[in-house]
Amino acid sequence: MTRVFISADAASLALGSRRIHALVLQEASRRGVEVDIVTTGSRGLFWLEPLVEVETPEGRIAYGPLEPTDISGLFDAGFLDGPPHPLRLGHIEEQPYLAKQTRLTFARCGIVDPLSLDDYRAHGGYAGLQGALLLAPQVIVDEVRLSGLRGRGGAGFPTGIKWDTVLNVEADQKYIVCNADEGDSGTFADRLLMEGDPFTLIEGMTIAGLAVGATKGFIYIRSEYLHAYRTVNRAIEIATAGGYLGSSICGSGRAFTLETRLGAGAYICGEETSLLESLEGKRGMVRAKPPLPALRGLFGKPTVVNNVLSLASVPWILAHGGKAYAEFGMGRSRGTLPVQLAGNVKRGGIIELAFGTTLREIIEEFGGGTATGRPFRAVQVGGPLGAYLPASMLDLPLDYEALASAKGLLGHGGIVVFDDSVDLSQQARFAFEFCAAESCGKCTPCRVGAVRGVEVMDRIIAGIEPEKNFEVLEDLCTLMTDASLCAMGGLTPVPVMSALTHFPEDFDKLPRLSVVAE
Amino acid sequence: MPRSTSWDGTRASEIIAAQASLDGAALPILHVLQDEFGYIADEALPLVADALNLSRAEIHGIITFYHDFRQEPAGQHVLKLCRAEACQSMGGNKVAEAFLALLGIGWGETTPDGCLTVEGVYCLGLCACAPAALYDGEPLGRLGSDALVGLVQEVRGL
Numbered sequence: 001m002t003r004v005f006i007s008a009d010a011a012s013l014a015l016g017s018r019r020i021h022a023l024v025l026q027e028a029s030r031r032g033v034e035v036d037i038v039t040t041g042s043r044g045l046f047w048l049e050p051l052v053e054v055e056t057p058e059g060r061i062a063y064g065p066l067e068p069t070d071i072s073g074l075f076d077a078g079f080l081d082g083p084p085h086p087l088r089l090g091h092i093e094e095q096p097y098l099a100k101q102t103r104l105t106f107a108r109c110g111i112v113d114p115l116s117l118d119d120y121r122a123h124g125g126y127a128g129l130q131g132a133l134l135l136a137p138q139v140i141v142d143e144v145r146l147s148g149l150r151g152r153g154g155a156g157f158p159t160g161i162k163w164d165t166v167l168n169v170e171a172d173q174k175y176i177v178c179n180a181d182e183g184d185s186g187t188f189a190d191r192l193l194m195e196g197d198p199f200t201l202i203e204g205m206t207i208a209g210l211a212v213g214a215t216k217g218f219i220y221i222r223s224e225y226l227h228a229y230r231t232v233n234r235a236i237e238i239a240t241a242g243g244y245l246g247s248s249i250c251g252s253g254r255a256f257t258l259e260t261r262l263g264a265g266a267y268i269c270g271e272e273t274s275l276l277e278s279l280e281g282k283r284g285m286v287r288a289k290p291p292l293p294a295l296r297g298l299f300g301k302p303t304v305v306n307n308v309l310s311l312a313s314v315p316w317i318l319a320h321g322g323k324a325y326a327e328f329g330m331g332r333s334r335g336t337l338p339v340q341l342a343g344n345v346k347r348g349g350i351i352e353l354a355f356g357t358t359l360r361e362i363i364e365e366f367g368g369g370t371a372t373g374r375p376f377r378a379v380q381v382g383g384p385l386g387a388y389l390p391a392s393m394l395d396l397p398l399d400y401e402a403l404a405s406a407k408g409l410l411g412h413g414g415i416v417v418f419d420d421s422v423d424l425s426q427q428a429r430f431a432f433e434f435c436a437a438e439s440c441g442k443c444t445p446c447r448v449g450a451v452r453g454v455e456v457m458d459r460i461i462a463g464i465e466p467e468k469n470f471e472v473l474e475d476l477c478t479l480m481t482d483a484s485l486c487a488m489g490g491l492t493p494v495p496v497m498s499a500l501t502h503f504p505e506d507f508d509k510l511p512r513l514s515v516v517a518e
Numbered sequence: 519m520p521r522s523t524s525w526d527g528t529r530a531s532e533i534i535a536a537q538a539s540l541d542g543a544a545l546p547i548l549h550v551l552q553d554e555f556g557y558i559a560d561e562a563l564p565l566v567a568d569a570l571n572l573s574r575a576e577i578h579g580i581i582t583f584y585h586d587f588r589q590e591p592a593g594q595h596v597l598k599l600c601r602a603e604a605c606q607s608m609g610g611n612k613v614a615e616a617f618l619a620l621l622g623i624g625w626g627e628t629t630p631d632g633c634l635t636v637e638g639v640y641c642l643g644l645c646a647c648a649p650a651a652l653y654d655g656e657p658l659g660r661l662g663s664d665a666l667v668g669l670v671q672e673v674r675g676l
Contacts (some may be wrong), residue, residue, distance in 0.1 A: 011644050014659030046646040187603030188643035218541075223586050224548075224598075224642050226655055262549055264584030267640055281570070283583040298539070343607035348646030370609065380603055384640075416645065418607045426547065430606070434640060440583075468583030477643070 041196015043110030044350030079451025090493035109196035128318030146322030148334025154305030184383025185415030190308035198235035204311035330356035343416035382411025385491035387498035610649030
């Protein structure tokens with residue numbers, strides 16, 4: 001029976017892949033041909049979704065983006081043999097968008113059945129865990145340290161050092177917590193991975209458990225990601241039934257179990273201490289640090305809190321060695337970064353590349369310019385707390401330090417493109433509005449500062465006493481940066497000040513611009 | 519998906535008991551209660567508080583902290599429209615405002631006939647097919663005004 005692959009990730013569903021799935025089945029049955037549809041995650045080339053691939057002797061042949069009205073014609077052309085057709089893309093791997101990538105973390109995404117252990121193993125899955133089971137905990141930690149892996153959630157803290165801290169503290173119980181509260185606008189890599197290759201995350205967490213001596217893990221998934229939540233839950237059941245989770249992982253006598261928890265619509269719960277509070281069943285109020293979660297985390301026990309992508313990088317590192325991973329990248333940013341290209345761009349999707357690629361390559365070569373066809377104006381890098389950058393800064397390399405020195409941040413690797421219809425003063429206002437809506441309220445600079453920020457931006461936009469109000473704005477931003485308890489209040493000034501610095505013309509009527517810009 | 523069933527204390531107690539042994543059980547309990555009844559009724563508070571050995575004030579604090587939990591029933595259908603930056607970059611704001619004006623409601627409100635509740639959310643992870651939304655939990659992408667108007671007509675059986 002011919003196998004046909006169709007993505008069921010949330011974005012593909014949003015673009016109509018379920019209907020395509022049903023129509024392929026219907027059309028096949030009408031013609032009396034048999035097809036076996038394999039539901040996969042997405043390859044992450046969203047302008048081509050809904051995409052179908054058909055397995056032929058020459059490999060998988062892709063067609064897309066498909067409209068419901070295309071299916072009948074596709075079958076007329078002899079779909080199951082991979083025939084010529086206006087929407088035929090050929091081998092998807094040969095698309096420049098994919099061919100130019102270095103897919104380590106996303107190597108299997110869109111290719112395998114996300115819920116098939118056989119598929120997972122056939123594509124190199126669980127090689128890392130098999131290796132780790134033979135190693136002493138400190139050796140696993142050292143391998144991760146050697147890889148140079150840094151937290152992919154945004155903070156960029158070295159994963160190996162975090163693990164080392166947890167390993168070397170005595171406790172009757174330790175935890176691995178996966179932060180899958182991917183709330184930054186413009187990011188979707190965690191979602192894509194959980195929907196397309198959840199065993200990679202499960203394997204990474206299991207290795208983390210072995211490395212630090214934790215027997216229990218939690219995956220905290222945001223409630224907006226119900227599809228991912230369901231897939232991960234199924235994958236945990238399957239991995240448990242397969243002996244990869246439970247009281248004796250692969251018969252080793254070592255235990256690791258996993259549970260999921262669903263968030264409830266609070267951006268702040270992506271902050272690690274707020275996430276821990278939420279996992280404990282409380283309001284997601286940020287905790288003061290110290291103590292670090294590595295020493296006193298979930299339920300007061302030593303806890304590794306890592307982002308989905310950090311944990312999902314670990315199986316590759318254990319399978320191929322930390323040194324091999326560290327050979328990718330630049331400076332102190334080692335390995336690969338799954339960039340998420342989104343917003344007003346022709347070819348949005350996931351682009352996994354070694355650190356060091358420039359924004360220009362991402363936006364122009366991969367992205368193909370704006371979706372509307374209007375001139376490019378700005379890009380926001382790193383989510384709602386990231387900087388707005390102008391065209392003149394597109395030669396910045398994607399690297400933690402390079403972005404930081406440009407007064408921006410890399411964050412979770414989300415890139416949102418805007419055309420020339422954007423008004424950066426409105427975006428600055430929105431940064432405060434968002435902070436006001438999502439602040440946990442524990443510290444005053446964030447709770448009150450965000451509200452004051454909206455007010456002052458409203459006055460600036462209305463042209464009321466601009467000189468005085470720019471002074472207030474600057475003062476407010478300094479205060480929030482210096483005195484907020486966590487990154488929510490502390491980084492909200494980043495989009496605001498970057499908008500003001502790089503796009504002063506949008507703030508209109510501004511005699512004091514040069515002063516404010518500094 | 520979104521629906522409201524009338525309060526049933528026995529059923530609520532069963533639901534709570536089934537989750538109460540989980541670590542950090544409050545959120546799982548509140549989610550299941552909301553899935554079952556469509557919202558979290560005031561009557562549920564003492565039951566949850568008892569099961570978790572917390573005060574009613576603490577449970578109230580949890581419910582009101584998280585945007586997801588409702589204390590009143592929603593409309594028959596719920597549309598969650600993304601208001602975050604990636605959707606803004608594709609004109610999501612204009613689409614949303616026009617849509618709300620057409621319905622004659624504001625963010626978080628329900629149409630007078632009880633058919634549709636429209637809520638703003640910040641990011642659905644569908645940023646490469648913006649503007650995006652969830653309609654009764656199902657993802658929608660590249661939304662234009664036409665698609666939303668079509669949706670309302672469908673909802674109202676027009």
